[in-house]
Amino acid sequence: MLERILGKDLAYYVRTHRGLLILSLALTAAAALFAVVPVYLLQPFIDEGMKTGSSPASWKIPWVDLNFAGGFSWKRTERVLIENISSNRLLVLLSIIAFLSMLIRSIARYFSQLSATAFSNRAIRSVRTDLFSKFVSLPLGFYHKRKAGDLISRATNDLVVMQDRIANILIGLVEQPLSALAFVIYVLIMDYQLTLLIVIVVPALVGLIHLFGRKVKKNATKIQDSLSRVTSAYHETILCLKEVQGFCMNQTELEKFKKLAEQLYKNVMRWNRWNLGLSPIMDVTGFLVLPGVIVIGKVYFHHTLGELLSIIYAYAKVYEPMKNLARLNTELRTLQGATETVFSIMKTIPEIRDRAGAVELPRHRKSIEFNKVSFAYQSQVPVLSNISLRIEAGEMIAFVGSTGAGKSTLLDLVPRFYDVTAGSIIIDGIDIREVTLDSLRRQIAMVSQEILLFHDTITNNIRYGDPKRTMEEVIEAARAAHAHEFITVQPHGYESMVGDRGTLLSGGQRQRIAIARAILSNPSILILDEAASALDAESERYLDEAIKKLRGGRTILVAAHRLSTIKAANRICVLEGGRIVESGTREELLDLGGRFRKLHDIQFGA
Numbered sequence: 001m002l003e004r005i006l007g008k009d010l011a012y013y014v015r016t017h018r019g020l021l022i023l024s025l026a027l028t029a030a031a032a033l034f035a036v037v038p039v040y041l042l043q044p045f046i047d048e049g050m051k052t053g054s055s056p057a058s059w060k061i062p063w064v065d066l067n068f069a070g071g072f073s074w075k076r077t078e079r080v081l082i083e084n085i086s087s088n089r090l091l092v093l094l095s096i097i098a099f100l101s102m103l104i105r106s107i108a109r110y111f112s113q114l115s116a117t118a119f120s121n122r123a124i125r126s127v128r129t130d131l132f133s134k135f136v137s138l139p140l141g142f143y144h145k146r147k148a149g150d151l152i153s154r155a156t157n158d159l160v161v162m163q164d165r166i167a168n169i170l171i172g173l174v175e176q177p178l179s180a181l182a183f184v185i186y187v188l189i190m191d192y193q194l195t196l197l198i199v200i201v202v203p204a205l206v207g208l209i210h211l212f213g214r215k216v217k218k219n220a221t222k223i224q225d226s227l228s229r230v231t232s233a234y235h236e237t238i239l240c241l242k243e244v245q246g247f248c249m250n251q252t253e254l255e256k257f258k259k260l261a262e263q264l265y266k267n268v269m270r271w272n273r274w275n276l277g278l279s280p281i282m283d284v285t286g287f288l289v290l291p292g293v294i295v296i297g298k299v300y301f302h303h304t305l306g307e308l309l310s311i312i313y314a315y316a317k318v319y320e321p322m323k324n325l326a327r328l329n330t331e332l333r334t335l336q337g338a339t340e341t342v343f344s345i346m347k348t349i350p351e352i353r354d355r356a357g358a359v360e361l362p363r364h365r366k367s368i369e370f371n372k373v374s375f376a377y378q379s380q381v382p383v384l385s386n387i388s389l390r391i392e393a394g395e396m397i398a399f400v401g402s403t404g405a406g407k408s409t410l411l412d413l414v415p416r417f418y419d420v421t422a423g424s425i426i427i428d429g430i431d432i433r434e435v436t437l438d439s440l441r442r443q444i445a446m447v448s449q450e451i452l453l454f455h456d457t458i459t460n461n462i463r464y465g466d467p468k469r470t471m472e473e474v475i476e477a478a479r480a481a482h483a484h485e486f487i488t489v490q491p492h493g494y495e496s497m498v499g500d501r502g503t504l505l506s507g508g509q510r511q512r513i514a515i516a517r518a519i520l521s522n523p524s525i526l527i528l529d530e531a532a533s534a535l536d537a538e539s540e541r542y543l544d545e546a547i548k549k550l551r552g553g554r555t556i557l558v559a560a561h562r563l564s565t566i567k568a569a570n571r572i573c574v575l576e577g578g579r580i581v582e583s584g585t586r587e588e589l590l591d592l593g594g595r596f597r598k599l600h601d602i603q604f605g606a
């Protein structure tokens with residue numbers, strides 16, 4: 001049932017809080033039933049309580065006598081609850097009962113809504129954390145094809161749509177039919193022939209509800225899509241603000257944004273046209289019937305004023321929940337629009353994950369082998385072809401080659417940011433696809449050209465991989481990375497904030513913090529991808545010294561197109577067009593007089 005309404009995915013989350021859900025629905029049902037009481041009281045209130053003179057009043061309620069003797073038959077009668085009471089006393093009594101029933105109903109409603117808010121928000125809290133956990137586990141490849149702003153919008157805007165509607169819908173789906181039913185029974189007992197008149201409009205209403213629901217869902221999806229484009233625009237512009245301002249593109253970006261905002265506005269209006277249109281149309285249809293009920297009720301069925309008023313009141317009360325149900329339908333359609341996109345992200349199965357039966361990779365101490373490795377980001381364009389290479393533990397190996405040769409790609413394969421397309425990478429005799437991602441990545445520290453720091457203190461950035469590290473260890477790592485000197489002159493020393501993505505520090509400073517972070521995590525494999533390319537000569541010298549200290553204890557893979565940074569390497573591989581074209585020691589390659597010699601001569605002007 002829950003699945004039919006909310007869809008399988010969302011239902012799963014709501015069901016985990018089924019205790020609260022049931023409590024809320026039970027209270028809702030009680031509240032709905034108590035709402036009927038005042039209507040029942042209206043007829044005696046007018047017909048008996050308003051009697052003038054001294055004739056005693058009585059309180060009768062409509063009743064049905066069921067007769068099972070000789071088949072089944074039924075007959076509408078009355079049941080007397082109170083007799084021979086003065087009309088004024090009856091008025092007081094009825095008022096008190098009406099008040100009490102409304103009091104109970106209000107209390108029940110309050111607690112039903114409170115528990116409804118609780119279960120829907122708990123469900124969304126779980127969806128939210130699961131979505132985040134999905135985001136942090138999806139491989140990098142997933143994000144190349146998507147805008148970050150779009151994903152952020154899904155995680156915020158779409159979830160808000162869901163959060164607001166789940167409770168409303170579930171409660172409404174119990175409350176509205178139940179109160180409609182209670183009043184239908186009432187009018188049936190009062191006059192079943194009149195009731196038939198009411199029922200005639202139902203198919204027309206259902207048709208309308210269906211049509212409007214379809215339109216609303218379509219436009220709700222469009223709103224969420226537009227909203228995501230707007231969020232993306234904010235996100236991208238803020239990220240690239242320097243470019244935007246530098247190229248004086250403020251006005252152009254604004255114009256582009258205006259178009260997006262306009263599109264969003266149009267979609268919101270289109271949605272509202274259908275969403276708001278349903279109620280008035282239903283009202284018109286409903287009120288076609290009402291005068292008929294009054295006229296026919298008086299002329300043909302000779303109802304008293306009290307009975308007629310009570311029937312009309314009850315009729316309005318049947319009609320109201322139907323209208324609410326229609327509104328719920330459009331809400332549900334809006335919810336479904338948001339749910340679909342969120343769960344389509346949730347259902348992405350990460351291509352890179354632990355295989356069944358993955359083992360822990362013991363600390364690397366033998367070798368890293370590339371075994372006929374080929375790789376392509378898109379299936380048609382090979383980026384690496386047939387790379388075979390054996391690196392001994394403790395060796396420092398450098399990859400050189402022009403930009404776009406595939407150096408970064410090759411290094412990214414080691415921590416499995418991507419999986420090889422063909423061939424294999426073997427660490428200490430185990431294929432890295434057979435080990436747990438955790439045990440593999442824990443042994444690897446990576447420093448790349450583009451250093452991003454977290455908006456936090458320098459200390460916390462250095463011990464990011466392991467927050468339990470002591471201050472002494474942090475300082476020791478910072479010294480080894482030659483970062484200590486500039487950190488101590490920062491306004492708050494190690495507790496200085498680095499700014500969003502580290503923007504308060506220079507490129508060289510960020511680099512050294514990243515190296516301190518790498519040193520602190522005590523990796524068995526250190527990967528440096530163009531770590532020095534953004535550095536001035538002085539920082540580069542510091543970096544060289546830091547690397548020298550790290551040599552021997554760990555396997556170091558370095559990629560650089562600047563040859564000065566790789567002097568310390570044991571061995572150099574020259575990569576061109578995704579293939580290793582030369583390899584050997586620096587001297588060997590210089591003697592060879594090939595590609596490396598050419599690069600060397602260009603850079604050192606020989």
Ligand SMILES: Nc1ncnc2c1ncn2[C@@H]1O[C@H](COP(=O)(O)OP(=O)(O)O)[C@@H](O)[C@H]1O
Nearest residue numbers: 144377378383402403404405406407408409410
């Ligand atoms: N995420 C990606 N999707 C598709 N192609 C990519 C991606 N990243 C890099 N490439 C392509 O792969 C090739 C190698 O890039 P890369 O490994 O970064 O080279 P290098 O680090 O040697 O400069 C380039 O042609 C580049 O255009």
Ligand SMILES: [Mg+2]
Nearest residue numbers: 407408409530
């Ligand atoms: Mg690169």
